[in-house]
Amino acid sequence: MKWVYDFAEGSREMRDLLGGKGANVAEMTRILGPERVPAGFTITTEACVAYMGTDEFPAGLEEQVAAALARLEGQAGKRLGDPEDPLLVSVRSGARESMPGMLDTVLNLGLNDASVAGLAARTGNERFAWDSYRRFVQMFGNVVLGIEGRRFEDLIAAAKRERGVSEDTDLDAEALRALTARFQELYDFPADPADQLRRAIAAVFDSWTGERAVAYRRINRIPDSWGTAVNVQQMVFGNKGEDSGSGVAFSRDEVTGAPEPSGDFLANAQGEDVVSGVRTPRDIRELESWQPAVHAQLMEILRALERHYGDMQDTEFTVEEGRLYMLQTRNAKRPAQAAVRFAVDAVSEGLLEREAALMTIDAEALDALLHPTFDPGASYAVVAEGVAASPGAAKGELVFSAAVAIRAAAEGRDVILARPFTEADDVAGFHAAVGILTSEGGKASHAALVARGMGVPAVTGAASLEIDPDAGEIRRGGEVVLRAGDRVAIDGSAGALTGDDVPLVEPEVGEAFETVLAWADEARSLGVRANADTPEDARKAREFGAEGIGLCRTEHMFFGVERSEAIVAVILAETDEGRRAGLRKLLPLQQGDFEAIFAAMEGRPVTIRLLDPPLHEFLPSLADVEERLRAAEEAGSPDVGTLERDLARVRTLQEVNPMLGTRGVRLGILFPAIYEMQVEAIFAALKVTRDRGVEVSAEIMVPLVDYRRELEILREQIVAIGERVGVERGRDYSIGTMIELPRACLRADEIAEEADFFSFGTNDLTQTALGFSRDDIEGRILGRYIEMKVFDRSPFETLDTPGVGQLVRMGAWLGRKAKEDLKLGICGEHGGDPDSIDFFHNSGIDYVSCSPYRVPVARVAAAQSAIRANGKETK
């Protein structure tokens, strides 16, 4: 078994085996030449997997590492631990997918009391040697042995105080030697470099099964079985003096996507100084004045890498005594507007074909572009300023923990999650929150990265605030300014925190985004419709490019005072006549709604679902009527009789499990007058709208069908009404059903014989297939189940493909078997979720339908699915 690959042997195709970092370093070695990339080798992910079961290095690994090290020593002309001229190496983890929150880098490995002297002698720079050594002892203790970083920082601070200096760089060799000795008192430092290396490698392996990594994998759905690779690389030194330095560089602006490289660097520093925030880094543009040749080389390299990878790059580099080394490159994570900008620029620059450009966009993240922002014309008091870490604005109530955020979100509340800084554990809360606020960290902080990845607006580093989760309050200068539950607003595009009185403006789809969406429409085969219950929704849906309405819920038309009174009268009616009188009042109102929606859609298909929810949902609650009855009795009011009757009716309609109760088609069969009125209203609206010269395509959808016969009964009723008023199935309208019960999926062939179309109601299908009432247990169970690794994401958010998805496929297959041209749609929330969309695309579904705001996301996701399926992901 080959466990170890030299960088010179690898390539980017070997990502699964070498991890992302290892594969990219190998690739860079190939394209930039070995003089630009310090040599080294990668221990494969397979070695990690073999280690995982046994906690022992697999047979042959130790020997292969020794051989690779010997080759590296030969190349470098130095030996690890050599007291004359020691080779130093870095050890880094690198999984297939980047996983922040895993083991960090260990630098300068190979130093000990003997070799540090050799380093000093060889470089003639004693301070540099001791600085390197103390860094290594510090990192090894912290990263490999898990000793708290603060204990080292405290010792550094003490050393600075003792010497009366303020910067780390002001500590001289002697001070650093003393500091190193103090560090070594914190733990049993292994002096033998081979031992150091072995333990560092094992620590990387162990980190794969560590708590933080496991939590991260849950959320990001990375399989436990992958394992991580380990990269061992010859050190180069950015801390060798003022002509040395380290930095990070993006091939384009990482926030806006503008085609100018961006980044930070520090002179006389190692990489971790740049990101740790201990010293304030300089803008990459200043590199030009500092070392023009290095700057030019770097710019050229960034262009070359971008061309080679066909994507925006995020790199790390080190300058050692004026010589530039590239340590790492990877495709840059970026916010949505940067992603869109890059895609459009990449095509116009000839860097990528349209399909490949589309694939560089994270469809889910586009959501951020569709969020509102603060009204730029409004004036408002800024409570605090911070870093504009993830764009978009949001309003909600303040919460201080991920757990509370999840619970509140399950209850439908909008929350802003505030933390001093964030960690892997907080990520579940990111999903639940509409915005993130931290007092620490910049644009590259954990909070910023994760928030941008998810398209959640975030303001980080609001340093004037003291965020105290335990007390549930935010203080400034000791004074409480905000408390848990207070409503606030944040603008992640501007980096501002305000009260919630600021007006938000609706997002606009900018020019670049329009371009991307147009390409997406060309590429995709899956249709995208919107769920819209009102004429306003319908107009919004069209604005965002919906090709029709996939779900128009008629019950929402019963809300509003006048209407809800009428529907209550219908439900409380004791006679059929009474019921019909109420329905006659509702008919023109429904008809009016349908007319406006038909007009807005101009001939695009509109799927209208007949009344679905159980009747008691329209009634006052039992407790309410009881209360009113009690009051009326006490007051001796004449309403007692009516209220008693109402109470009896409410009681009769009460259900133990309304979700599984008298709703949908069951209601239609028990009380035919209601659906009759709705169908009459649809037909009347259809005729009126056509008479005005507007095309109409009406699809009548019967919900909650289990049995073919149920749909047959309704089909007969609808067709009969149609014949009476002179509209014809097939020509003027079609009849279909929601497939939202497991039985319907299993008998879809029979049901299809009565239907012109199916629309999979994946919300209810998930509830019934899983026996999982979203209302009841999402708040209670979801967090616990993610924690216990039952699932990694709510099945209501991303389709449970192995279970519910199988039912959808069965239903689609059987339906088409019975009726080849059966139209198949999706109208659950999953219709707007990119992962679910990919599944639907591959299941032969014709269209998805989602909330109007998700339509652009769905268009891009659908295009990506088609591109993937056609094998055109890369240029």
Add this chain to the structure above:
Amino acid sequence: MKWVYDFAEGSREMRDLLGGKGANVAEMTRILGPERVPAGFTITTEACVAYMGTDEFPAGLEEQVAAALARLEGQAGKRLGDPEDPLLVSVRSGARESMPGMLDTVLNLGLNDASVAGLAARTGNERFAWDSYRRFVQMFGNVVLGIEGRRFEDLIAAAKRERGVSEDTDLDAEALRALTARFQELYDFPADPADQLRRAIAAVFDSWTGERAVAYRRINRIPDSWGTAVNVQQMVFGNKGEDSGSGVAFSRDEVTGAPEPSGDFLANAQGEDVVSGVRTPRDIRELESWQPAVHAQLMEILRALERHYGDMQDTEFTVEEGRLYMLQTRNAKRPAQAAVRFAVDAVSEGLLEREAALMTIDAEALDALLHPTFDPGASYAVVAEGVAASPGAAKGELVFSAAVAIRAAAEGRDVILARPFTEADDVAGFHAAVGILTSEGGKASHAALVARGMGVPAVTGAASLEIDPDAGEIRRGGEVVLRAGDRVAIDGSAGALTGDDVPLVEPEVGEAFETVLAWADEARSLGVRANADTPEDARKAREFGAEGIGLCRTEHMFFGVERSEAIVAVILAETDEGRRAGLRKLLPLQQGDFEAIFAAMEGRPVTIRLLDPPLHEFLPSLADVEERLRAAEEAGSPDVGTLERDLARVRTLQEVNPMLGTRGVRLGILFPAIYEMQVEAIFAALKVTRDRGVEVSAEIMVPLVDYRRELEILREQIVAIGERVGVERGRDYSIGTMIELPRACLRADEIAEEADFFSFGTNDLTQTALGFSRDDIEGRILGRYIEMKVFDRSPFETLDTPGVGQLVRMGAWLGRKAKEDLKLGICGEHGGDPDSIDFFHNSGIDYVSCSPYRVPVARVAAAQSAIRANGKETK
């Protein structure tokens, strides 16, 4: 197309084409010879099917009937309608399956004012001729034209009054002539015999789609598409004088099954006189003294038919002037005890092999043998009728709440619990009551299901009664008929409520039944277990031959005053410590139950389901706590604080859809302490029982699993407890899961990897697969759906095989694919339903589990499935 078959052409194998009656008459013709069976022909069911669409005779039918009639006329030497010597025929319907409630027989067809004279002249018996004619006019009017029978009977009664006679037979020819004329005034009588025949045939066809027949088919699940055959047969006359007669004869006693023929006959009468009750028929044994030769012939024929058919026969015969004709034979319907007796006798007589004998028994009907019943000899006044919801009879005093029932039972009183309908809260009362009475709900209502599960007799849907628990009285039409404390009796086999003066008889599994059950056990491969929650249930289960307990519901062990207080304390506990304190109290109680159950089962497997229902089911209702809180507040009681806390807790636990809520394994994962206590109690009981020298086979079942990981978590927890107390999975106990959610069926292969066994919970699986809450909509929807032909039987009674059954098969197949030796059981209500059992047998299930009282039914049904599968149904 051949639409018509002479009797001489047919055989019993042609039942589908000729109907039961036609096939049997043809068969009799073949085995008894044409001299014993009047000749005739059968119009096929296919002709009826062809007629159904168009309401017109299919092409060729009229001609073929004419040709067959001509052949019949040739054979008889008479012509239909001949004024000299007319041929008369009977016309009878005959579907594949006997369908009482369909069109009756029309006799003497062919008579009119002309031919009646010929008949009189030829027979020299004017009275006979006119009696035949008036009978025909009456039957044609009643049966073909639907004129009420009473209108004819009134005219007969008037004629008898006029003549001052009391018997029909005392009316002379003149009187009958006058009567016939009066009959003809009631409608437009068709004189043309060809017209008579055509209309009679069409009337039989029409009757197939008549209301009564459709209703009958719904209930008996006979497809509409079958159609009925029509039999046209030459008349022979039992009313030709004192040496003529008609009768029905069974080859054995039709009530007891004793091996002596039984039946009735009347001299000088046609068939309908025997069954109509107008005259009192004579016992078949008297036939011997009346006409010994005929008696001997009949006895010989009955033996021959029984031998030929291998089943008890139910025949019709006519004696015309001393000559015996057999008109019909069919397998006799008989009550359970007769069926059992016949089966045993048939084997000992060498008539049938055991397998074939078993197949003659209707397994479902055996249920009647296992419950006390009203003494069939006693006379009593029925107070109200309802649905026969759970078989058996019981006497006790009326109570109106579960709480009162429990208290009364604790005092040793027998109570009948009366409720308008029942809910989960009432279940504790079911345990305490000897019988259940409701005014709402049918056979599949909550009350009926729970009662059958517990073997408690129940009458549901006694719709004439108004059961008012608040007033503690039962009213009918506003008038109080019964009060709390009144003693009543119910018969759940008959659906009757009476006073308690009716004597009951206890069921006995008699010797013959034991023999049948022993054969069944030999024949079947499907195991039969019982659902039993208490030691008494377990003992009863063994008594009825259960091979183990397939479902022991531990929550039922939490009822009873002391226990329910403890579990309420557990649920209301705010701290884990408080919860554990309550659980510590419950542990010894549960342990004691398990010990007694283990002891009763003596090493047979006992499947114990860990707590399943949502916690709020154990709590007082929200309204109840609110009420108590209000009272406490008004009284200024110090309990206010506690009650407020309780109220908050009850509110928290309240669920919108408890069926889909926090129950089963979800509860186990959220509150691990509860399952931990239960598992500890099981293991402790296991060890104690073994120490007493009794074998124990414990199967721990985790309910409501969706995901493999859920079961894995519980498996780890259970195994850890086992290791702590020294019992070992595989050796001492096994771990399995209930498969009761669609997702579990779809992912059964994964779940099987964590399980030693599956038990399909087909009740909940039906609820989730159909999205159908039994509690809520059974009463509302079931009747309407049967009426609208959505389904023909409740899917909770007989498994919905096309939908839910497919999920069961999928789960079984996937489970076994992953684990070849996975044990598969059924523990829903369907486990005791013969049709469902047949499906389970053919799906590779290892055992079914049902209520103890259903065990014998299941044993026989399982045997029948095996016999059918082996093709050994017939001797």
